[in-house]
Amino acid sequence: MQQFSLEHVVGLVATALVAAVLVAIARVRAEPWAAGVARGLAIVLVLAYLAEHVTYVTRGTWTTRENLPLHLTDAVVLVAVAALWRPRTAILVELVYFWSLSAGLQAVLTPGVAEPFPHILYFTYFVIHSGPIVAACLLLLGCRRIPRPRAAWRVFGLTIAFAAIAAIGTVITGGNYMFLRHKPRAARCWT
Amino acid sequence: MGPRPWYIVAGAVLAVAMFLVLEAVAHAIGRHA
Numbered sequence: 330m331q332q333f334s335l336e337h338v339v340g341l342v343a344t345a346l347v348a349a350v351l352v353a354i355a356r357v358r359a360e361p362w363a364a365g366v367a368r369g370l371a372i373v374l375v376l377a378y379l380a381e382h383v384t385y386v387t388r389g390t391w392t393t394r395e396n397l398p399l400h401l402t403d404a405v406v407l408v409a410v411a412a413l414w415r416p417r418t419a420i421l422v423e424l425v426y427f428w429s430l431s432a433g434l435q436a437v438l439t440p441g442v443a444e445p446f447p448h449i450l451y452f453t454y455f456v457i458h459s460g461p462i463v464a465a466c467l468l469l470l471g472c473r474r475i476p477r478p479r480a481a482w483r484v485f486g487l488t489i490a491f492a493a494i495a496a497i498g499t500v501i502t503g504g505n506y507m508f509l510r511h512k513p514r515a516a517r518c519w520t
Numbered sequence: 521m522g523p524r525p526w527y528i529v530a531g532a533v534l535a536v537a538m539f540l541v542l543e544a545v546a547h548a549i550g551r552h553a
Binding site: 426427430431469470473475476478480481482484485488 | 535536538539540542543546547549550
């Protein structure tokens with residue numbers, strides 16, 4: 330997908346609109362609605378994540394080099410689902426907030442998906458990468474779950490720990506998890 | 521070609537800077553919530 334093409338911009342606008350609507354619902358309708366909205370988003374994320382893997386398996390392109398859950402995106406999605414389901418667990422909310430607004434935002438701004446609209450992987454890419462960003466907005470702005478003091482350092486430590494696991498996976502499989510071996514094709518920020 | 525060492529150091533510094541900015545933003549949101 331070409332960066333800032335029509336289909337990319339539509340994905341960005343949809344992300345912003347969904348985030349705004351879900352935050353507004355959570356703020357206006359308060360606790361029971363906020364919990365329902367959060368769990369609904371969690372279910373959508375799980376379905377999109379499974380759909381992406383099923384798509385790779387059915388077309389015979391699922392490999393241990395590329396599709397093990399060792400990219401930060403995988404961790405963000407799975408943590409986002411847990412945080413949306415259990416928003417009172419502070420560390421989950423902190424991980425979603427810091428990871429989605431750093432790694433997730435970069436993935437959405439520099440999309441790494443070859444399949445154009447309306448291919449299923451176009452939709453799963455945006456749901457999987459934009460979903461945690463929407464989740465972070467919903468949890469912070471809608472549900473008012475604010476990261477605790479020194480959360481940045483806690484999340485940085487867990488990021489290093491996950492990077493160590495991804496590095497082991499990268500060496501064993503010959504893959505490029507967390508882009509530790511080389512930067513992704515879609516990276517354009519500092520090239 | 522493997523990653524150059526200074527990429528890893530620069531990435532870690534950038535990540536810390538980004539996280540600290542995000543923490544400041546979150547606490548600003550918290551004060552106004």
